[in-house]
Amino acid sequence: HGARGGQQRRPAARDGEDRTLALEITLEEAFAGGSRQVEISGASGRRTLNVRIPAGIEAGRKIRLAGQGEAGAHGGADGDIYLEIAYAPHPRYRAEGRDLTLELPVAPWEAALGARVEVPTLAGPVTLAIPAGAQSGQKLRLRGRGLPGEPAGDQYVRLKIVNPPADSEAARTLFRRLQDELPFDPRAGL
Structure with missing residues (x-):
């Protein structure tokens, strides 16, 4: 027999599922923020949503799109979509949290004598002072030049000493003079 008094039991409300997607x-984009159109497919078909990307967002953080997940049943709330941020590989920078690292090629004389060189940052080029006697692999810091935030990240510049090619007689002569006149053994510490 049916429910007493002719009452039908209402099915329990069920909230929709949350979904996490990679973005x-x-x-x-992480530096400047902005908006991005994201195509999402689910039980209710394909949709295109406008997503606001906050400036300085770190990889691994999630952006919540409330009520955009799976539909709730019987009056339950719709689920949310979480977009988990990942950084696309960059030709110049490596990111760690809000800090960025750039490998900067320098000439042997710039490293030996010191120099002021232009260095790219996401906010535009800046001048960096390379100290005299700098070594390959040495890291210099540009404070606050990483991704924005509280506090802003730093940009590290890793020096990479690059030799000019000895592809002419004049260049080979200069290298021979260095070899003869500089009493230098790079492997003295081994």
Whole structure:
């Protein structure tokens, strides 16, 4: 027999499922923020949503799109979509949290004598002072030049000493003079 008094039991309300999706953004987008159109497919078909990317968002952080997940049943709330941020590989920078690292090629004389060189950052080029006697692999810090935030990240510049090619007689002569006149053994510490 049916329910007493002719009452039908209402099915329990069920909230919709949350979903987590990956969203790959460029470091430039992470730096400046902005908006991105994201196509999402689910039980209710395909939709295109406008997503606001906050400036300085770190990889691994999630952006919540409330009520955009699976539909709730019997009056239950719709689920949410979480977009988990990942950084696309960048040709110049490596990101760690809000800090960025750039490998900067320098000439042997710039490293030996010190120099002021222009260095790219996501906010535009800046001048960096390379100290005299700098070594390959040495890291210099540009404070606050990483991704924005509280506090802003730093940009580290890793020096990479690059030799000019000895592809002419004049260049080979200069290298021979260095070899003869500088009493230098790079492996003295081994």
